[in-house]
Amino acid sequence: MSKTIPYKIYLSEEEMPTTWYNLRADMKNKPAPLLNPQTLKPMSEKELEAVFCAELVKQELDNDTREFEIPREILDFYKMYRPAPLVRAYCLEEALKTPAKIYYKFEGNNTSGSHKLNSAIAQAYYAKNQGLKGVTTETGAGQWGTALSMACAFLGLDCKVYMVKISYEQKPFRREVMRTYGASVTPSPSRETEVGRRILDAHPGTNGSLGCAISEAVEKAVGTEGYRYVLGSVLNQVLLHQSVIGTETKIAMDKYGIHPDVIIGCAGGGSNLGGLIAPFMGEKLRGEADYRFVAVEPASCPSLTRGRFAYDFCDTGMVCPLAKMYTLGSDFIPSPNHAGGLRYHGMSPVLSQLYHDGYMEAVSYPQTDVFEAAERFARTEGILPAPESSHAIKAALDEAERCRETGEEKTILFGLTGTGYFDMYAYESFHDGKMTDFVPTDEDIEKSLSKLPKVEG
Amino acid sequence: MSKTIPYKIYLSEEEMPTTWYNLRADMKNKPAPLLNPQTLKPMSEKELEAVFCAELVKQELDNDTREFEIPREILDFYKMYRPAPLVRAYCLEEALKTPAKIYYKFEGNNTSGSHKLNSAIAQAYYAKNQGLKGVTTETGAGQWGTALSMACAFLGLDCKVYMVKISYEQKPFRREVMRTYGASVTPSPSRETEVGRRILDAHPGTNGSLGCAISEAVEKAVGTEGYRYVLGSVLNQVLLHQSVIGTETKIAMDKYGIHPDVIIGCAGGGSNLGGLIAPFMGEKLRGEADYRFVAVEPASCPSLTRGRFAYDFCDTGMVCPLAKMYTLGSDFIPSPNHAGGLRYHGMSPVLSQLYHDGYMEAVSYPQTDVFEAAERFARTEGILPAPESSHAIKAALDEAERCRETGEEKTILFGLTGTGYFDMYAYESFHDGKMTDFVPTDEDIEKSLSKLPKVEG
Numbered sequence: 001m002s003k004t005i006p007y008k009i010y011l012s013e014e015e016m017p018t019t020w021y022n023l024r025a026d027m028k029n030k031p032a033p034l035l036n037p038q039t040l041k042p043m044s045e046k047e048l049e050a051v052f053c054a055e056l057v058k059q060e061l062d063n064d065t066r067e068f069e070i071p072r073e074i075l076d077f078y079k080m081y082r083p084a085p086l087v088r089a090y091c092l093e094e095a096l097k098t099p100a101k102i103y104y105k106f107e108g109n110n111t112s113g114s115h116k117l118n119s120a121i122a123q124a125y126y127a128k129n130q131g132l133k134g135v136t137t138e139t140g141a142g143q144w145g146t147a148l149s150m151a152c153a154f155l156g157l158d159c160k161v162y163m164v165k166i167s168y169e170q171k172p173f174r175r176e177v178m179r180t181y182g183a184s185v186t187p188s189p190s191r192e193t194e195v196g197r198r199i200l201d202a203h204p205g206t207n208g209s210l211g212c213a214i215s216e217a218v219e220k221a222v223g224t225e226g227y228r229y230v231l232g233s234v235l236n237q238v239l240l241h242q243s244v245i246g247t248e249t250k251i252a253m254d255k256y257g258i259h260p261d262v263i264i265g266c267a268g269g270g271s272n273l274g275g276l277i278a279p280f281m282g283e284k285l286r287g288e289a290d291y292r293f294v295a296v297e298p299a300s301c302p303s304l305t306r307g308r309f310a311y312d313f314c315d316t317g318m319v320c321p322l323a324k325m326y327t328l329g330s331d332f333i334p335s336p337n338h339a340g341g342l343r344y345h346g347m348s349p350v351l352s353q354l355y356h357d358g359y360m361e362a363v364s365y366p367q368t369d370v371f372e373a374a375e376r377f378a379r380t381e382g383i384l385p386a387p388e389s390s391h392a393i394k395a396a397l398d399e400a401e402r403c404r405e406t407g408e409e410k411t412i413l414f415g416l417t418g419t420g421y422f423d424m425y426a427y428e429s430f431h432d433g434k435m436t437d438f439v440p441t442d443e444d445i446e447k448s449l450s451k452l453p454k455v456e457g
Numbered sequence: 458m459s460k461t462i463p464y465k466i467y468l469s470e471e472e473m474p475t476t477w478y479n480l481r482a483d484m485k486n487k488p489a490p491l492l493n494p495q496t497l498k499p500m501s502e503k504e505l506e507a508v509f510c511a512e513l514v515k516q517e518l519d520n521d522t523r524e525f526e527i528p529r530e531i532l533d534f535y536k537m538y539r540p541a542p543l544v545r546a547y548c549l550e551e552a553l554k555t556p557a558k559i560y561y562k563f564e565g566n567n568t569s570g571s572h573k574l575n576s577a578i579a580q581a582y583y584a585k586n587q588g589l590k591g592v593t594t595e596t597g598a599g600q601w602g603t604a605l606s607m608a609c610a611f612l613g614l615d616c617k618v619y620m621v622k623i624s625y626e627q628k629p630f631r632r633e634v635m636r637t638y639g640a641s642v643t644p645s646p647s648r649e650t651e652v653g654r655r656i657l658d659a660h661p662g663t664n665g666s667l668g669c670a671i672s673e674a675v676e677k678a679v680g681t682e683g684y685r686y687v688l689g690s691v692l693n694q695v696l697l698h699q700s701v702i703g704t705e706t707k708i709a710m711d712k713y714g715i716h717p718d719v720i721i722g723c724a725g726g727g728s729n730l731g732g733l734i735a736p737f738m739g740e741k742l743r744g745e746a747d748y749r750f751v752a753v754e755p756a757s758c759p760s761l762t763r764g765r766f767a768y769d770f771c772d773t774g775m776v777c778p779l780a781k782m783y784t785l786g787s788d789f790i791p792s793p794n795h796a797g798g799l800r801y802h803g804m805s806p807v808l809s810q811l812y813h814d815g816y817m818e819a820v821s822y823p824q825t826d827v828f829e830a831a832e833r834f835a836r837t838e839g840i841l842p843a844p845e846s847s848h849a850i851k852a853a854l855d856e857a858e859r860c861r862e863t864g865e866e867k868t869i870l871f872g873l874t875g876t877g878y879f880d881m882y883a884y885e886s887f888h889d890g891k892m893t894d895f896v897p898t899d900e901d902i903e904k905s906l907s908k909l910p911k912v913e914g
Contacts, residue, residue, distance in 0.1 A: 006469070006470045006536070007470070007533075007536040007537060008536070010467045012463070013463045013464070076464075076547075079463070079464040079465070080464060080548065080838065080839045081839055090533075091537065091611070109566050110839060110840075111835070111839055111840055111841040111876070113878075150839055153835075153836040153837075154548070154836070154837070154839070172881065172885065173878070173881040176881040176882075176884045176885045176888065177841060177878075177881065177884075179884075179885075179888045180831075180832055180835050180836075180841060180884055180888070181835060181836055182836060375637055378568070378610075378637050378638060379610040379611070379637075379638055379639060380610075380611070381537065382537045382538055382567060382568055382607055382611070383567075383568055384568040384634060384637060419568070421570075421630075421634075421878040421879065422878065424629065424630040424633040424634065425633075427633045427634075427636075427637055428629065428633045428636075431633065431636045431637070
């Protein structure tokens with residue numbers, strides 16, 4: 001029977017989703033509102049519009065509309081790199097000698113190398129539609145910046161990326177991909193912004209940080225006519241756009257009568273996990289079906305497994321709104337883990353609320369275990385996974401190996417968010433036995449949590 | 458009408474080809490036989506079997522069998538990364554405002570980043586099937602080595618790659634990908650082989666060369682029990698395996714009633730072009746249909762456009778058999794063009810014969826023109842192309858722009874062989890305006906051609 005399911009399921013254009021699913025509509029406990037960092041009052045639509053595009057603010061604040069129609073132009077762009085294949089991991093199952101059935105949704109078949117493009121094109125589209133000239137953003141390792149550059153190139157929109165200085169210098173490849181797509185890439189801190197100049201004057205030799213790059217990008221957007229700031233994860237709007245991952249997956253699974261018992265995704269800011277689980281979680285919330293959901297995070301940055309559910313700043317510079325989420329404290333500095341995309345102190349408010357309400361589990365792994373899983377996966381399934389994605393692989397392998405012991409024929413689904421082509425230094429350190437694991441102590445975490453802002457709620 | 462054709466056509470598993478098509482069966486003038494470098498007599502099956510796997514030698518020598526059944530194990534491996542999509546370049550057409558219809562077959566959606574995997578798995582399979590322990594090969598930039606490592610990892614076969622020393626040191630990324638797949642990668646020249654030691658003693662500081670790496674790989678294979686040598690291009694067997702590209706393309710085009718007027722591919726050793734055009738060329742040879750075929754090569758290494766059709770050594774070390782082909786002389790040292798995969802002095806004997814007999818055209822472009830085309834393509838179609846593939850893009854853009862002028866609604870098909878993720882230094886030099894073009898003088902070419910071996914035929 002099972003061999004009647006192809007190795008890879010590609011939806012036809014007619015089968016592809018035409019709406020984004022808004023998980024918040026089915027949540028009894030809605031995610032808490034963003035707060036103004038000055039007044040600590042909920043951000044109004046108007047306040048948010050100074051930073052974000054108007055249409056995106058509407059999506060951010062709308063906890064009720066269940067389906068959002070995807071504009072035709074975005075659907076056309078999606079057709080350039082979607083559908084993403086749902087892969088039946090026959091080779092991995094055989095290698096593991098597990099009775100489990102393993103599926104993964106592979107989002108790496110595009111030049112940004114990850115799922116980030118799904119939201120980048122949406123955000124760029126609404127910016128263009130509003131008549132804006134351009135958008136600003138920050139990037140660390142560069143996945144989000146690359147995705148945004150591609151979307152902006154397609155729409156003829158200016159794209160200004162503040163890239164953490166040390167990445168700009170030590171990881172020139174993604175910088176060059178962004179330049180190929182016409183983005184202007186500035187090492188941060190720069191002298192282009194007040195906050196950048198202030199930091200440079202105080203710390204002339206600084207390597208920069210994501211927090212500083214965010215502050216520069218926001219300052220530039222707010223201070224430049226015709227520009228807005230865009231962000232690649234955490235926000236409700238981003239999870240909305242990323243629901244296309246889960247909806248495509250569910251259509252493919254329904255077509256072949258597949259019911260996943262457990263759904264696994266890596267979680268940094270939560271955009272991939274939130275997107276992958278959305279329609280399945282919706283069914284669970286509505287009592288129509290049951291699934292287990294597992295968020296996987298690095299042991300070095302364990303916001304769900306060891307953080308606190310509280311209001312906190314989204315950035316280290318404390319210029320962005322506050323969100324109620326699982327957080328390690330905006331002051332928390334994760335060790336230099338190679339999964340750059342998971343080095344975030346907080347977690348999407350939607351996912352945080354669901355986790356808090358008991359709808360989801362979370363686990364964490366040290367990175368050497370993760371790279372070992374990555375290599376096993378690469379050798380059997382061919383795809384070279386990103387370090388971020390490999391967290392989900394590790395959890396899926398563990399689950400499949402438990403099935404081997406118990407004999408359970410579980411169906412496992414995980415999100416393979418991207419490829420590791422730009423992470424070969426990390427693989428090299430793993431091959432050479434030089435990779436180390438850093439797990440923060442309770443004191444480390446308590447220390448940064450002690451500085452959480454005092455907010456009711 | 459045309460919009461009824463999807464952006465991307467993926468064959469279903471049932472539609473995928475199950476045979477390789479042997480173009481030689483339909484050629485009136487067969488490609489000339491390989492010659493023994495010592496005796497200058499045609500290589501016998503037995504002689505070839507000292508270097509290559511027995512089954513591959515049969516494929517190499519068989520000019521008559523039209524279809525070869527693809528073994529089940531290879532079909533299963535193909536399912537892991539194939540079908541490759543046939544893409545209708547709607548966005549590019551719109552950007553160019555051309556009445557031409559542009560299609561490309563995209564072979565980059567796998568970790569090797571190119572079409573090379575199609576032959577790597579076949580060669581590894583026959584080696585495994587013969588009961589061998591492992592295979593040896595050489596690699597320059599690393600595409601072929603990566604593909605072979607993936608195939609060997611899958612089959613549990615040992616893989617020994619000699620990588621040109623300067624690439625090993627300056628381009629560590631593909632080296633690490635190969636190590637991820639368990640290959641042993643040795644910088645060449647090494648002290649592991651006689652030829653390596655000889656060269657190291659004579660030139661202690663040498664950077665290595667492809668010619669030397671080939672010689673080391675062949676020596677190692679011939680001198681080690683249970684090992685054979687494998688090669689990623691030029692050979693008849695490789696073109697046979699790569700016919701899967703063209704056959705998949707033709708099935709997809711036939712399904713939608715599309716007839717390409719012109720078919721374009723980049724040409725280094727010829728494996729991609731030979732594979733892409735195979736079934737179309739077959740129809741042309743049998744007088745069933747007509748197509749134009751265009752081979753695109755770098756101006757810095759113009760074997761078809763400026764070389765001679767003659768017997769020549771396949772390697773600079775002169776240890777491999779001689780082939781009758783368009784060649785610039787095995788002594789020819791191409792300038793450091795960024796399209797490493799096209800820096801080969803010769804051309805597949807099959808393609809050489811077809812070009813000689815007037816069935817195919819050839820053009821060449823300087824690399825700055827090629828990178829300009831690459832960037833335009835990336836910005837409209839999203840995919841970041843490999844420098845090699847971008848040669849075909851450049852020719853396709855030129856053809857489409859001619860259509861804009863003449864108003865012709867031609868259907869253009871080109872092969873997009875791979876992605877450029879590991880070529881960002883090249884893109885950087887292009888962005889920074891530091892890329893130069895080097896075109897050999899007539900004297901350069903005459904000089905290396907003057908050293909061609911004296912062989913009848």
